[in-house]
Amino acid sequence: MKTQTSFHPDEKGFYGDFGGAYVPEMLYPNVKELQEKYLDILEDSAFREEYRRLLNDYAGRPTPLYPAARLSSHYGTHVYLKREDLTHTGAHKINNALGQILLAQRLGKRRIIAETGAGQHGVATATVCARMGMSCTVYMGALDVQRQRPNVERMKLLGATVVPVHSGNQTLKDAVNEALRDWITHPEETYYLIGSTVGPHPYPDLVARLQSVISEELLWQFPRQSGRDLPDAVLACVGGGSNASGVFYHYLDKPQVRLLAAEAGGQGVATGHTAATIALGRTGILHGCRSYVIQDDDGQITEPYSVSAGLDYPGIGPLLSHLHATGRAAFYAVTDDEALAATRLLARLEGIIPALESAHALALLEKIPFTADDHIIINLSGRGDKDMETILKHIGE
Numbered sequence: 001m002k003t004q005t006s007f008h009p010d011e012k013g014f015y016g017d018f019g020g021a022y023v024p025e026m027l028y029p030n031v032k033e034l035q036e037k038y039l040d041i042l043e044d045s046a047f048r049e050e051y052r053r054l055l056n057d058y059a060g061r062p063t064p065l066y067p068a069a070r071l072s073s074h075y076g077t078h079v080y081l082k083r084e085d086l087t088h089t090g091a092h093k094i095n096n097a098l099g100q101i102l103l104a105q106r107l108g109k110r111r112i113i114a115e116t117g118a119g120q121h122g123v124a125t126a127t128v129c130a131r132m133g134m135s136c137t138v139y140m141g142a143l144d145v146q147r148q149r150p151n152v153e154r155m156k157l158l159g160a161t162v163v164p165v166h167s168g169n170q171t172l173k174d175a176v177n178e179a180l181r182d183w184i185t186h187p188e189e190t191y192y193l194i195g196s197t198v199g200p201h202p203y204p205d206l207v208a209r210l211q212s213v214i215s216e217e218l219l220w221q222f223p224r225q226s227g228r229d230l231p232d233a234v235l236a237c238v239g240g241g242s243n244a245s246g247v248f249y250h251y252l253d254k255p256q257v258r259l260l261a262a263e264a265g266g267q268g269v270a271t272g273h274t275a276a277t278i279a280l281g282r283t284g285i286l287h288g289c290r291s292y293v294i295q296d297d298d299g300q301i302t303e304p305y306s307v308s309a310g311l312d313y314p315g316i317g318p319l320l321s322h323l324h325a326t327g328r329a330a331f332y333a334v335t336d337d338e339a340l341a342a343t344r345l346l347a348r349l350e351g352i353i354p355a356l357e358s359a360h361a362l363a364l365l366e367k368i369p370f371t372a373d374d375h376i377i378i379n380l381s382g383r384g385d386k387d388m389e390t391i392l393k394h395i396g397e
C-alpha cells in the first residue's frame, strides 16, 4: 500500500504531485542503481561515521547558532542566525558535496561530473574531488564562465576540468543538459553530483537528507541558546531548495514552527526579470522531475534573473513545491533591492557580510511582522565575499 507519510517522498520519488524521475531511457540504469542503493549507504554506520568526521574536521561543523542581538533589537524580536557561511568554501553546499562523494566512492565510481551556474556548487564539487583524489569535470554555460571568472579559476586551481557549454542560452540549464549527456555516454565509471534538491529521484531526497545536518544541529543548539524547545519560525532563501530543505527538515512535522521561504523576485515578479518560481511558475518537468517551473505559454523555460547568481534558477525542488501546495511553508518573493538593503543592514549591525542569496531570507524581516515574543532562526546559507563586486556596483560604499 502506498502511504504518503508526512513530507518524505514515496518509493517513486513523489512528494504529493511533485518529483519522480523523468529521464531518457538510457539513463534508467544509472538512476535505478542510485535509487536502489542510496538509503542503505546513507544509513550504513561506517558511512555515517566517515561523513560526520569530514563534516566536523574538514568542513568546520557544527556551525554556530548565533543570537544576533543588534539585528534583534532593530526588528523588536529574537533573531538567531545559523552560520552556514562559516563552513569551508563559505556556504552550505559543502555538506552535500561531501556526502555525495562518499556515496560515489561506495558505488565504485572514479569520475565525478557536475553542472554549475554561479560556480558555487562547482567549487564545492572540485573541493571534495581534490580531497578524495577523484577526477572532476564541471559543465558550465559559456556565459556563466565569463560572469563567474573567480569561481572558474578556483575550480581549475583545485584540479577540475571546466567545460564551457555553448548551446542554448549558455547558462545553467544548458550545462545540465551537457552533464546528462556525459552521464549517458560514460555510465559505468561516472557519478553525477547534483548540487541542490532537484533532478530525478532520488536526488531531491538524497540532497535534503545530507543537508538535514543543519536542522539536526539546531535541535540541540536552539534550546541551549533560547531556553525554548522550538523556534516560532525558520527562514531560508530558495534557489533549488537545498539549504531550505536542510534547515526545515527536522521541523517539517512540527506544525507549530512556521516555515518561511524567500525566492528571488529579481527586479519584481511582474517585470519579466525574476526567478520567483512559486509566484509565477506552473507545473512542468525540468531536469528530470515534476515541479513548478517558470515557462512561457508554449511551455518554453523562461531565462531566470536575480542579482544573486545562486538563486537564478527557473525551477524549484519538488519538496519545496509540495510544501507550498500543502501550505506547510509560506513563500515570498524578495527583490534585488530588498536583498541588497538587507545585506548592508547585516554588515552594519552585526559585522557579517551575507551572501546575496542569504540576504533574501534576511529581507523577510521587513515583510513579516514578528513580535517581541517570537524567536526565529534564519539560515545564513553563505558568506558575501564572492558578491563584493556586485554589492559595490549596486549600493556603493
Ligand SMILES: *Cc1c(COP(=O)(O)O)cnc(C)c1O
Binding pocket: 091, 092, 093, 120, 121, 195, 196, 197, 237, 238, 239, 240, 241, 242, 243, 244, 310, 311, 355, 357, 358, 381, 382, 383
Ligand atoms: C547555491 C546557494 C543557494 C541556493 O541554493 P539552494 O539549493 O536553494 O540552497 C543559497 N545560498 C547560497 C550561499 C548558495 O551558494
